[in-house]
Amino acid sequence: MQFLSDNAAAVHPKVWDALRDADAADSPYDNDALSKRLDEAFSALFGRECAALWVGTGTAANCLALATMADPHGGVICHREAHIETDECGAPGFYLHGAKLLLAEGDGAKLTPANIQAVLDGITRGIHQVPAQAISLTQASEYGLVYRPEELTAIGALARQNGLGLQVDGARFANATAFLGCTPAEAAGPADTLSFGCTKNGGMGGDVIVLFDPGQAELVRRRRKRAGHLQSKGRFIAAQVLTLLEDDLWLANARAANAAAQAIAAKAGERLVYPVEANELFVRLTGDERDALRSRGFAFYDWDDTCCRMVASWDTRLDDAERLAEAISWL
Amino acid sequence: MQFLSDNAAAVHPKVWDALRDADAADSPYDNDALSKRLDEAFSALFGRECAALWVGTGTAANCLALATMADPHGGVICHREAHIETDECGAPGFYLHGAKLLLAEGDGAKLTPANIQAVLDGITRGIHQVPAQAISLTQASEYGLVYRPEELTAIGALARQNGLGLQVDGARFANATAFLGCTPAEAAGPADTLSFGCTKNGGMGGDVIVLFDPGQAELVRRRRKRAGHLQSKGRFIAAQVLTLLEDDLWLANARAANAAAQAIAAKAGERLVYPVEANELFVRLTGDERDALRSRGFAFYDWDDTCCRMVASWDTRLDDAERLAEAISWL
Amino acid sequence: MQFLSDNAAAVHPKVWDALRDADAADSPYDNDALSKRLDEAFSALFGRECAALWVGTGTAANCLALATMADPHGGVICHREAHIETDECGAPGFYLHGAKLLLAEGDGAKLTPANIQAVLDGITRGIHQVPAQAISLTQASEYGLVYRPEELTAIGALARQNGLGLQVDGARFANATAFLGCTPAEAAGPADTLSFGCTKNGGMGGDVIVLFDPGQAELVRRRRKRAGHLQSKGRFIAAQVLTLLEDDLWLANARAANAAAQAIAAKAGERLVYPVEANELFVRLTGDERDALRSRGFAFYDWDDTCCRMVASWDTRLDDAERLAEAISWL
């Protein structure tokens, strides 16, 4: 039973149907009928005009979005454990042509205005230091914690005061929104851009760069092509995305993943390093305990010496989650 | 009837089957069972040990391959009308960190040793000029012309003499190989790297970087991640590729496309700007003639004032090709 | 007798005096009293508000200026034989993060509106091609030809119509201005930025980036630091520049160089490939003729098989120039 990650899960049956429906030849790149519907679909979703461009991966989505905010000589404030800092092999340095990530502290990989301000306060040497130009946060965070709308509002206000852009890495934006039970607009807060993840949530492969300033679309479109991310048959990504939006399938999938995570959390008690809000759990386990669980068929990731990461997916069977919960409670 | 390009064609039924078969969750990225078979599959195809890495687009394949050969302060010799020069929005400049494309002449967008030598002869000012480090050619060329094995051998020899890498852009390598009727190894010549295109030949989206020096795989793997091209569910690209290789489906598809192109060529006579070798035709047509063809339902691309480009795909119906041929002959 | 280039000539005595005067410690970087006078000095020179920042080389000046105009995904139109294309080892690709140089034709390495328009007309494939964002021209050109004010006006108008920035490489701007006998403002035309060369005109090493939009100074200041061009003792560059501006020493120096070039030109007649306007001559000479001149002690540069380049400096003795002229006339 697979709790390693949600990033290799199966494709949702409705997405398969949509992919097959998209097979008939259409215009290449994003000139097909499906891709052309994205702007409207996301404008409806967020209740304000936005531009929406597909890409194949979250790494590309985040980096292309940040390119609208940060100059090569600029800096992006993010958490010390943000995915863009720790897991993308320097992709922001590549896409932003050497711009720096300026690292902030924060519990559970969440930024706070105070911690962001601390980074800003450290920039005192004028031309000799990289200026902050953007903030990037992850909703839900790398430890599965969810920013509340008022937290986003406060960070957004700080961003505005300091002339900084606000990028939201939403690889698990669906899980965060499902947890909050609020509107997508509230869950995104005053973001300038959002990487809307589909790959981990029932898609085959594809994320969406949502630009709340549609005037940035031209820039991102050119950068996407230049980065080799303008797929010839983009209609197949658009098909996935539109299907996930239809009838809020994206939220239904996320709720299923979150529910499975909660089922495990219910029996993990003191072992939990962080409260479980989205679909990730960080569970304190000794080496022997890990072995015991694995011998029963549970797969998960060794985060560090003290804890393991378990992730539930849209297709995680609640049965399996409960079985894992039981197994943990017996340890 | 669609003759605009082969890059938006439908996905081959067998590829669809393979995609569905790959649905079951497996390890992410390229740690799945299918991705792990690529090296072996391509080593068998080319009769020598090579490494094979999937990416989502030909642009990424070409640029990542070139990154094994060219430094940021170096140059890549290519034809003045090479795709990497004219159609990739500066992608090589991005991936190679400002390296220069050094442009060579040549009929039908094909390089010759003499024309490559002319570029080399122009590099006389030492440190003040960008040094050539690689040659990039397209098999088949941007005008659908195919390099013969002995032409590749001659270019390869020049490359070796001058310490240059040799990259082959094989967006339509299948069509070239099918035309030549030789082995894939002969059609690739003494290339150091080959972008093996699948997208235009029955795939959904995916090309393969073939590295004839497997020692380069580590570099390309890191650069691929850094460029946001390490897809989470890479098994879906690997599935496409492996299916196309199975029982030489890739060659069958290419032969079908080439045959459709020949059917049109048979009636286009003097209108052809170049001999038709692969699946592209460049046909001299006046504005009125273009209108006439379009009014009959044929779609194609206005290349310039004098000619149009027509491309046949693996799924072009021979009927439709013959219908277009007829229509041209009546003009 | 040295006619190889003006770029290694001696330093003017008044510049030496100014350097010595600047020895007393002052604030580092460009916070010293001399550097702070540059904006005002150049605003006075050009009769409009501008920002002026020193750098150590013309390469850096050109590239930092272009960085105000061209995005990494953009293009800069320049002549096929522009210094930035042929002699800077790819520096624009480095400073502009992979932006492309879009090459225009033109006699004597001079751009014309028609030739610039031809480049623009070739940009037809939208997102797939690099968009032009700037024009860079050299005053005087690489062949020593000088743009007339009305030529600059016409190019500027075309730039404005197309939303392009206009950069002037003024490595020999002094020689051009001296030749024209007009104001510096007229010789610069409607440029957005000018690289004002001092190194070749009596300086020890130092050029000035003149920004006719002072709002760009912040960007260039940061990029200059980031490129390692913010010298600690910048006062020594500022001292050179201010001295050259004082009492129009820069023009006096240029006039001396131009006069020496004219003295040679007067006897070179039909051998001249281009009319001599600034301080460079391109003289048709056979191999034997070159040997003959060199055996008499004249040093110059073999441009190609048909001609040699001779350059007069501010400190070229008119005697020596006349001696060379004689020697040529005797060939």
Place this chain on the structure above:
Amino acid sequence: MQFLSDNAAAVHPKVWDALRDADAADSPYDNDALSKRLDEAFSALFGRECAALWVGTGTAANCLALATMADPHGGVICHREAHIETDECGAPGFYLHGAKLLLAEGDGAKLTPANIQAVLDGITRGIHQVPAQAISLTQASEYGLVYRPEELTAIGALARQNGLGLQVDGARFANATAFLGCTPAEAAGPADTLSFGCTKNGGMGGDVIVLFDPGQAELVRRRRKRAGHLQSKGRFIAAQVLTLLEDDLWLANARAANAAAQAIAAKAGERLVYPVEANELFVRLTGDERDALRSRGFAFYDWDDTCCRMVASWDTRLDDAERLAEAISWL
């Protein structure tokens, strides 16, 4: 009395003489007689064959040296407070095309093998993380502390074991060597490259990239040109460097600066944050105390709320240093 920094100090009289002697025109760039002597001069200094290339600034020297060791997708381990991390406006990101600085801890801005190892131990996620390729340390450190030869040996051994290059930022290498009283080779340790600073030690402007693997010279030469750091009249930098090396003037200058620093340190007692080894002092002072000193004519830099930085130069008068020492002791 100036204790702000050594980077704006006057030029040594012997350097002035050498500059004047270099005035006569010679070949441009580094083809002049003086520049050609650098390799030999530094090979003699370090007792082994090396290549030595001048540049205008320490920032450029460090970055060009690192370019011999780190790929764009790689990382450089340096101290959290290293100059390249905190004070160069992202220059390493620019020169290394987005490579990352991997930050290590350490007292007094000095690296230790254990702290370097801690960074290496954190690199566990394969392709998803940036691989370390080099170590950069500063001799003397940003807090004026000097690495002992055995410390360098230990770091060098760790570098070799892990296949990492070792770069030494020697902006104040002279002060470190003078303090150690050892050979320059011992003070550089098993470095692969050394930025040999002249600007802060009696020069006008110019540092030297010392390459202990001369085979790297070609790469650095091209990168230097590409970065706009190949000055036309390079002979004026070479002249400074050669003069400083002659009769060990560089060490005499450094000893003078160090002695002035010691004179202050002698009376600063408990106020010193770090032991004074080179020419920098970090002195605990309250706001009132700073005011008091400044009212007496002493200029220095507010490092942070608790301490100030004072720097002695080669030309600091011992009198002035003693006067400052007295003034501190009276506080």
